[in-house]
Every structure is written in structure tokens, then in C-alpha cells.
Amino acid sequence: MKKMILLNPGPATTTDTVKYAQVVPDICPREEDFGGIMLSVSTELTMLVGDPAQYTTVLFGGSGTAAVESILSSVIGEDVVIIINNGAYGKRMCEIAAVYGLHVMEFVSPSDSPVNLSELEAMMKRSSQKITHLAVVHHETTTGLLNDIPSIGELCRRHGIDMIVDAMSSYAALPIDMGPMNISYLAASSNKNVQGMAGISFVIADTSKLESKKERKPRSYYLDLYAQHKHFSETGQMRFTPPVQTFYALKQALVELKEEGVQQRYARYTQSWEALIRGIKRLGLKHLVEEKHHSRIVTSILEPDCDSYSFGDMHDEMYSQGFTIYPGKLNGMNTFRIANIGDITYRDIEAFLALLERYLRRIGYYRG
Numbered sequence: 156m157k158k159m160i161l162l163n164p165g166p167a168t169t170t171d172t173v174k175y176a177q178v179v180p181d182i183c184p185r186e187e188d189f190g191g192i193m194l195s196v197s198t199e200l201t202m203l204v205g206d207p208a209q210y211t212t213v214l215f216g217g218s219g220t221a222a223v224e225s226i227l228s229s230v231i232g233e234d235v236v237i238i239i240n241n242g243a244y245g246k247r248m249c250e251i252a253a254v255y256g257l258h259v260m261e262f263v264s265p266s267d268s269p270v271n272l273s274e275l276e277a278m279m280k281r282s283s284q285k286i287t288h289l290a291v292v293h294h295e296t297t298t299g300l301l302n303d304i305p306s307i308g309e310l311c312r313r314h315g316i317d318m319i320v321d322a323m324s325s326y327a328a329l330p331i332d333m334g335p336m337n338i339s340y341l342a343a344s345s346n347k348n349v350q351g352m353a354g355i356s357f358v359i360a361d362t363s364k365l366e367s368k369k370e371r372k373p374r375s376y377y378l379d380l381y382a383q384h385k386h387f388s389e390t391g392q393m394r395f396t397p398p399v400q401t402f403y404a405l406k407q408a409l410v411e412l413k414e415e416g417v418q419q420r421y422a423r424y425t426q427s428w429e430a431l432i433r434g435i436k437r438l439g440l441k442h443l444v445e446e447k448h449h450s451r452i453v454t455s456i457l458e459p460d461c462d463s464y465s466f467g468d469m470h471d472e473m474y475s476q477g478f479t480i481y482p483g484k485l486n487g488m489n490t491f492r493i494a495n496i497g498d499i500t501y502r503d504i505e506a507f508l509a510l511l512e513r514y515l516r517r518i519g520y521y522r523g
């Protein structure tokens with residue numbers, strides 16, 4: 156099959172074996188055989204970040220936002236949730252919380268530098284209302300900024316706050332250990348670093364914390380986290396029709412993830428990222444976030460300051476050559492984004508850099 160190099164931050168380039176894993180005989184998902192697949196997938200997903208004796212994975216059909224929305228709408232009561240907003244995905248959590256009328260304290264932080272932990276702690280101490288939860292994005296896909304989850308988790312531990320982490324673009328690449336990091340609820344999806352197909356999102360929860368929500372009146376019917384968990388643990392089934400073929404692809408993607416190993420996968424991504432950073436520097440371009448705070452997964456690059464530059468033209472030229480690049484998502488700053496996730500290597504990044512050089516020469520920006 157023709158290989159398209161997706162440099163957008165997910166869905167990522169997949170292997171042919173993951174693509175073809177979807178071609179299976181028709182099966183009713185209510186059959187025990189299919190329940191077994193969902194159970195093994197959910198256990199594998201848990202084991203990447205915690206002990207299945209203590210944590211559980213709750214599966215949903217939907218894009219990643221479904222998992223984030225399920226946590227926010229299901230586990231927070233009438234008390235306050237602090238939401239850290241340092242990019243589009245932190246902002247999205249604030250928007251979700253507003254839809255459900257949650258009591259939010261928004262902690263706004265710059266999109267290109269680390270969260271100020273003493274200011275965050277001051278917010279916790281200052282509050283006259285009870286703060287029960289804090290929600291934060293692990294890796295802000297908007298910029299490539301990595302939030303310091305261990306330190307934020309430690310603050311939460313000190314103040315008796317349950318931490319919710321949107322780990323959509325870090326899960327399966329960066330090491331995550333829910334216990335030591337003090338993560339109570341984590342959201343991720345099938346189509347980023349897991350390198351599966353889009354369509355499955357999941358919540359990994361501290362089982363006893365989730366079970367303590369049993370009596371809570373749900374705010375959402377479809378995204379009710381406790382109900383989804385209860386139904387799956389009692390019947391081995393999702394409450395509603397699962398994306399059947401996407402599960403077969405996810406099962407294969409998890410086999411391939413195990414073969415490669417999370418650490419090795421991140422080493423491969425890092426090698427691609429280093430090639431990218433060397434390349435853009437050579438071409439006179441700058442990236443937004445300092446290397447020290449960078450995820451090495453998605454890079455926000457400042458657009459060339461040049462009249463003849465057009466993201467649309469650059470995109471179309473690359474797309475016709477099999478490379479997909481992505482626009483920026485920052486207010487007030489002109490950036491485009493390059494992700495180095497998926498089934499690609501530094502060689503693909505080098506091929507992209509050759510196309511970028513050709514484009515930048517043509518518009519007269521690069522004359523090296």
C-alpha cells in the first residue's frame with residue numbers, strides 16, 4: 156500500500172499490518188470472542204501505565220475528546236476543579252467544564268514555558284472553596300510543551316487533590332506510571348503514539364476512586380464513566396456498539412508496541428525529532444519551546460517571515476509528495492506544526508526536510 160507520511164499530531168502513520176488487521180470476518184460484538192478481545196486490549200492498555208489490580212481501563216467508541224469529557228463530566232462533584240490552561244487542549248478542558256457547569260478555577264500559564272508550581276500551590280492554598288480535582292494536559296500538543304506531571308502530582312498529593320491527566324499525545328511514548336505520578340484518571344486514544352486507527356478512546360482510572368462515584372447522579376448518558384466501567388466489568392461488553400474493526404487494529408498495534416517497547420519507541424521518535432531540529436535550524440527556522448521542556452513529539456515552528464510564504468502552498472506541495480504537515484493552533488503567533496510520531500523514522504524526516512528546503516528556496520527565504 157502507498158505509504159503516506161503523516162506529520163500531523165495524530166492520527167499517525169500506521170503499519171500495513173495494523174491496517175490489514177481490520178479485514179476480518181464479520182462478527183457481532185456481543186459475542187464472547189469479541190468481548191475477549193476488548194478485555195485483553197483493555198488489560199494491555201492498563202499495564203502500560205499501572206497495575207491492573209489497582210487501575211482499570213474504560214473503553215469508549217469516540218475520538219480522544221470523548222475520554223476527557225467522560226472524566227470531567229463524571230468524577231467531579233459540586234466542589235472545585237483547577238484546570239491548567241497552557242494551550243488549546245487545556246482550554247478545551249475549560250470549555251468542556253463550562254458545558255457541564257463545573258466549578259472551575261482556571262490556572263492560565265504561558266504556552267511556551269513551564270507551569271509556575273509555587274503560583275499553582277498558592278492558588279490551592281488561597282481557595283476558600285474545597286478543591287477536589289486538578290486537570291492538566293501531559294503533553295500540550297499545541298506547542299510540544301511537556302508539563303511536569305510528577306511535580307504537579309506531588310502538589311496534588313500534598314493538598315489531597317485527585318489529578319486528571321489528558322495524556323492523549325504522550326501515552327505509549329513517554330514513560331507514565333500512574334501510582335508514583337499520583338494520577339487518578341488518565342485519558343488517551345488509539346490513534347496517536349499507540350499507532351492504531353482512530354475511533355477508540357479510553358480512560359484509565361484508579362478503580363477504587365472510580366467505584367466511589369457509584370451514587371453520583373450522571374451528567375451525561377453516553378459518557379457516564381462509572382456506568383461504562385460497571386457494564387464492562389459485569390458483562391465484558393461496552394454499553395453501546397463498539398467500533399469493531401478498529402479494535403482488531405488496536406490489538407495488532409499493541410502487539411507491535413510490545414515488540415518495540417515504549418522506551419525504544421520514544422528513542423526512535425527522539426531520533427526523528429533531533430533530525431528535525433537540526434534540519435530546521437540549518438534552514439533558518441526557529442521552534443517555539445526550549446529543548447529542555449520539549450516533548451520531542453510535536454514541534455511548533457515559527458513560520459518564515461517572508462511575503463511569498465503561504466502555509467497552504469507549502470502544505471499542498473508536500474501533500475502531493477506524500478507528506479502531510481499541520482497548521483499551528485496558537486493565538487497571536489504564526490506557527491506550523493510537525494509531529495514525529497507513528498510508523499516513521501528519521502529518514503522520513505530527512506525526506507521532509509529536503510522538500511522543505513526546496514520550498515524555502517523557491518520562495519526566496521533560504522539561500523544557503
Ligand SMILES: *Cc1c(COP(=O)(O)O)cnc(C)c1O
Binds near residue numbers: 164220221294322323
Ligand atoms: C489529540 C488530542 C486530544 C483529542 O483530540 P480528538 O480529536 O478528540 O481525538 C485531546 N488532547 C490532546 C492533548 C490531544 O493531543
